[in-house]
Amino acid sequence: MEPLEIAERLKEKFLNEIVDVSRFRDQVFVKVKREKVLDICRFLHDEPDIYMDYLADLCGVDFPGRRQRFEVVYNMYSMRHGHRLVVKAQIPENDPTVDSVVPVWNGANWHEREACDMYGILFNGHPDLRRILMPEDWEGYPLRKDYPLKGPEGYEYKGFDEIKELHTHDKEWNIQA
């Protein structure tokens, strides 16, 4: 099926949920509201002639200044029919939550954890939502646009000295400089 046809089908089924359909090169992007993302994904996955059984990618994007600051991008592909569609859910800054799509695709599990780690988007119903790439006690969300490239403001990595300082109480680490 042509991706634009799939977008039409989505419009028929979820008329009030679709914000915008756009096209770039040969790919079609459907912008949706976040409330019924799980239903939309389930529909795309289960419908026999759409059958998006492969979630190629899921990631977040940050647009500071927009009313809906974050986007979660679902990049799907159908192994059976060979068509591709990108669904983008709009997430506001003051309540960055969206339903998890792990019940539809198991492969979404770590991608959602990463989006949570990097953007602070919370996925409702996710089985194990923890930080994944950053340390567990890390503060802040590194891929947000207002997060400085060099790390947190005022923080300067001092290398070995810093690690030594942290462990002065620890006998094993008590290294004579």
Place this chain on the structure above:
Amino acid sequence: MKNENNTGTDAGSGSRIATTEMTLNMGPQHPATHGVLRLVLDLDGENIKKCTPYVGYLHRGVEKLAENRNYLQILPLTDRLDYISSMSNNLGYCIAVEKLFGIELPERTEYIRTIVAEMARIANHLLWLATHALDIGAMTVFLYCFREREMILDLFERLCGARLTVTYPRIGGLKNDVDAKWLEDVKKFTDAFPGRVEEYETLINKNRIWLRRTKGIGVISAEDAINWGMSGPTLRGSGVPYDVRKVTSYGVYDKVKWEVCTGKNGDIYDRYRVRMDEFRQSNSIIRQCIDQIPEGPIMADAPKFTLPAKDKVLTDMEHLIHHFVLITKGPQTAPEGELYVPTEVPKGELGFYFVSDGSGKPYRMRVRSPSFVHVSALPRLCEGELIADIIANIGSIDIVLGECDR
């Protein structure tokens, strides 16, 4: 391996041994985890009840860095993702950017790219076979594989000066052209290589330890493998004929004859078979490309995005300015839009998702790495099996943590 919480005791009743669950930490410094992967295993005797992978030890923030660099400066970062087959990563990035910019490539470039991509695939699978076999006790094959891998790395060195982190492709073309002597030597390699593959097979195909440790272990059905987002040989081992080289058009894969290799049972042995078959397919692709390769330019005619020729930069003022602007500011006429472009790297589907706002830097660059997805499916493969099988499973999904953590 370090025993964190060993509470297993003998109940002392004499008749049977009571077992308690035990948590075992494996990694991040462990030779069989193929990098800095840490697994926390909940064990009941030797059975794995639960397996929790921890990743991120090699997180360098490539996606954040990319947002602060222009398109030309990102290329060397992609080498460091999957450092085993950096050529494929460079190509994946260049192809994605070219699709975003709408650059058409000259035919000769497409052929050379296909040749080097398949050489990288062979080199990657050789390293995979060597370490995977070493992990599960077939040690002889290790040095045999490195012998051939060395040949490919030598050819890469002659081609572009680097063996591991090559940075050979450029946006819209290649760093330099290949000469006839080089092509001849690649052909010599492909003459010898199928015999070498048979050699590896005689070493392991009838090895009883190898068979017992791979057949029927780590089974994943086709449906599950798709649902978990697996790709590449790991997915094809379950019998799904999905190969990005067939479903999207890049390189000259539509002009040469080759087949998608698939397995049947979805176990470790079938994934091994798929990769062994891919050796032969890649070899045949390279041979056909060398026979068909046309003469012509190697850089696309897209001066807004591609660097001018070096000899002109050194003698001509306009070209020098052009070069300077592209290097310092990046392409200033990038189209606005977003695009997801997958390519088939040796480990699976490597996807680059770009959001472009028209400036010289990508607004967002997302790297969809196959290793990340495969590690996430590791618990699905290991749980319920024996602890020794975890090593075989890690080997069979062919992961590199540099790509997983980005």
